[in-house]
Amino acid sequence: MLDLPCPRRELPNLDGRAQFWANSPDIPFVRGVSMSHRIPEDQSVRLDRALLREHREKLQAHRGKATWGEKLVPLREFKEAAQGYGRALEPKHREQEVSRFLDARNDGIPHEGPFSKIVAFGGIYNNSYGLEAVLEQASASGAEATYCLGDFGGFGPHPEKVWPLLVQGGVRCIQGNYEESLSSGRDDCNCGYSDPRDNHFATISYGYTAENCSPEFRAWMGTHPKRRRVLVGDRRVLLVHGSPRQVNEFLFASTSPTAFLEVLLDQEQCDAILCTHTGLHWHRKLPSGRDVVNVGVIGRPANDGNTHVWYAEITDRGSELGVQLKPLSYDFQALAQDMRAAGLPEEFVETVLTGWWTTCLEILPARERASSRF
Amino acid sequence: MAGSAENVVETGNAAGRAATGRAAARQAVPRVELRSLDTLWFQVAGTLCNLACNHCFISCSPTNHTHEYLSLEEVQRYLDEAVQLGVKEYYFTGGEPFLNPDMEAILEATLKLGPATVLTNGLLLDPERCARLAAIAQASEYSFDLRISIDGYDAEGNDPIRGPGTFDRILEGAQNAQRAGVNPVLTVTEVREENGSRRGREKFMALLRELGIERPRLKILPVFHLGAEAQRSGAYEAWQKLADQDAAGEGWDHLQCSSCRMVTDQGVWVCPILVNEPEGRMGQTLADTLDSFPLEHPACWTCHVHGVSCRT
Numbered sequence: 001m002l003d004l005p006c007p008r009r010e011l012p013n014l015d016g017r018a019q020f021w022a023n024s025p026d027i028p029f030v031r032g033v034s035m036s037h038r039i040p041e042d043q044s045v046r047l048d049r050a051l052l053r054e055h056r057e058k059l060q061a062h063r064g065k066a067t068w069g070e071k072l073v074p075l076r077e078f079k080e081a082a083q084g085y086g087r088a089l090e091p092k093h094r095e096q097e098v099s100r101f102l103d104a105r106n107d108g109i110p111h112e113g114p115f116s117k118i119v120a121f122g123g124i125y126n127n128s129y130g131l132e133a134v135l136e137q138a139s140a141s142g143a144e145a146t147y148c149l150g151d152f153g154g155f156g157p158h159p160e161k162v163w164p165l166l167v168q169g170g171v172r173c174i175q176g177n178y179e180e181s182l183s184s185g186r187d188d189c190n191c192g193y194s195d196p197r198d199n200h201f202a203t204i205s206y207g208y209t210a211e212n213c214s215p216e217f218r219a220w221m222g223t224h225p226k227r228r229r230v231l232v233g234d235r236r237v238l239l240v241h242g243s244p245r246q247v248n249e250f251l252f253a254s255t256s257p258t259a260f261l262e263v264l265l266d267q268e269q270c271d272a273i274l275c276t277h278t279g280l281h282w283h284r285k286l287p288s289g290r291d292v293v294n295v296g297v298i299g300r301p302a303n304d305g306n307t308h309v310w311y312a313e314i315t316d317r318g319s320e321l322g323v324q325l326k327p328l329s330y331d332f333q334a335l336a337q338d339m340r341a342a343g344l345p346e347e348f349v350e351t352v353l354t355g356w357w358t359t360c361l362e363i364l365p366a367r368e369r370a371s372s373r374f
Numbered sequence: 375m376a377g378s379a380e381n382v383v384e385t386g387n388a389a390g391r392a393a394t395g396r397a398a399a400r401q402a403v404p405r406v407e408l409r410s411l412d413t414l415w416f417q418v419a420g421t422l423c424n425l426a427c428n429h430c431f432i433s434c435s436p437t438n439h440t441h442e443y444l445s446l447e448e449v450q451r452y453l454d455e456a457v458q459l460g461v462k463e464y465y466f467t468g469g470e471p472f473l474n475p476d477m478e479a480i481l482e483a484t485l486k487l488g489p490a491t492v493l494t495n496g497l498l499l500d501p502e503r504c505a506r507l508a509a510i511a512q513a514s515e516y517s518f519d520l521r522i523s524i525d526g527y528d529a530e531g532n533d534p535i536r537g538p539g540t541f542d543r544i545l546e547g548a549q550n551a552q553r554a555g556v557n558p559v560l561t562v563t564e565v566r567e568e569n570g571s572r573r574g575r576e577k578f579m580a581l582l583r584e585l586g587i588e589r590p591r592l593k594i595l596p597v598f599h600l601g602a603e604a605q606r607s608g609a610y611e612a613w614q615k616l617a618d619q620d621a622a623g624e625g626w627d628h629l630q631c632s633s634c635r636m637v638t639d640q641g642v643w644v645c646p647i648l649v650n651e652p653e654g655r656m657g658q659t660l661a662d663t664l665d666s667f668p669l670e671h672p673a674c675w676t677c678h679v680h681g682v683s684c685r686t
Binding site: 058059060061062063065066067068069070075078079081082083084085086087088089094095097098100101102194196245252253254255256257259260262263264361362365366367368369370374 | 408410411433435437438439457458460462487489511515516517518555556557575591599600601605609640641650652654656659661662664665683
């Protein structure tokens, strides 16, 4: 839902609006194209009698005619012209065309590992308390490597506090849209929101984070790769921020069809994809036996009325990948206190304290929004 | 468009060949590549509608048979192909989709495969239909959205565009959807400059809240100077064309046609806007339409300049 500019052209007076329809010649009825056998005489059509009485000419203007751009032409003329455009490939060429289109993309990135267990998390959002907690869990779990899928900043207070924790924790990072934007000096977060209500709060988050990041921290953000490849056992795992295609693509469970994900995995030549960006964790085992995991975020609760946040533990289970999405408790009261002291919006603080999102809700698909409090 | 590659079966007639010749004579028409087929549209009600709005860029009406209904079987054939190509989301439009007796069965079949949106004028959204739609949506793991068109925040603004008495009936449909648990997106075109302005948006939001819609959703679209709208507000002018340099080195990935196609009863078109332009037709199956498309039409200029996204 874009915030679109107004049309540049001045619109003429609407009083002349019926002229085109009124001036249309009375077009004779053409056999085979009457509406009567196409639109059933059900209640809906009866309802429209009132409309029909009032602007009969307009409703009947197209008998036997097709609209070709702004002209009315005989139906057959349009249909014949249309069939003259486009291709009709032979069946075997169609197959070739599809495989050309879906060709695998080789990014040439070498695999890290192999590991038997890794921890992956996304969206720190300046929550140093959450970051401390997840690093403790990772070390207690015996994970051999810890990955952050990007978005160190946004939403929370004091961006610089997470930097030493990431360095000391040996966290292997990739850039999210925040790191891309901050390291390149972009003036917005490039979150990918389209509703003005979402963008209002996204601008506050980004503005605060940008103001409170040193040039050195920003430069460090830009040193991380945009994607990584990891072996867990013999499984090839691709790590990205939004999706393999785009840093700010939202992969929500209810808008990511299984067939679409299978195609992504084929193209990327991997057995699993780990992503974040949406703020909501989910895991799907695909019919092919492969996995897609949105690891969630540790910077903001998952809009379910609970104050904890989420991360993922990925283990080698021989024949398959073990995927565990894990809730993480942290000192959310301390975070809320720091946010208030930093002058961040009370809406953000409320989310931390209640577990319900109060901002950036319009991006949620219908299914995810239905279980949301606001 | 009717390409010269050897694997192409030429189906061109005189009109098509003449137009192709004209296209070749022009210089440097920019072309948009299909980077992935994310969004698949269905002209499920053809150009048949129970309204005949003054701004309809494809002049839909009860007698406009430029495109006919799609049956469940026809849709299913394209869905099978779409699954292979990794389509991410499905949209249904017309005309008025709910005139098509197969629409609910089509929606049910689609929601087994991915998220779906239906674009409707709201007139056929009686409580029973809304309850059935809610049940279909509930049974799917994917999201379902209903987009209801309205063109004014009051009858004085809307009815001259969409037809006498439509304002109240659209709102009744929206309320029925809301009561059944389907939160609709109101789609508004900029038939009046005010509709897309801050003040206009606020008025639409207030209207929705008055109806008891607590989470109002609004999508604003520019007008396309085609079909009935060309008669209402004027056709495109010669200068409204894209040239290579308009992309400013960034390519055309921001355009919908870099990730969508549109299915009608006569084949596959490049996008939802150009279905009444024969040169918008790209082939018979989706596989025929995976190559690039020339951005020659002035409507392409609207999409570029206004940053149009047809998606919800």
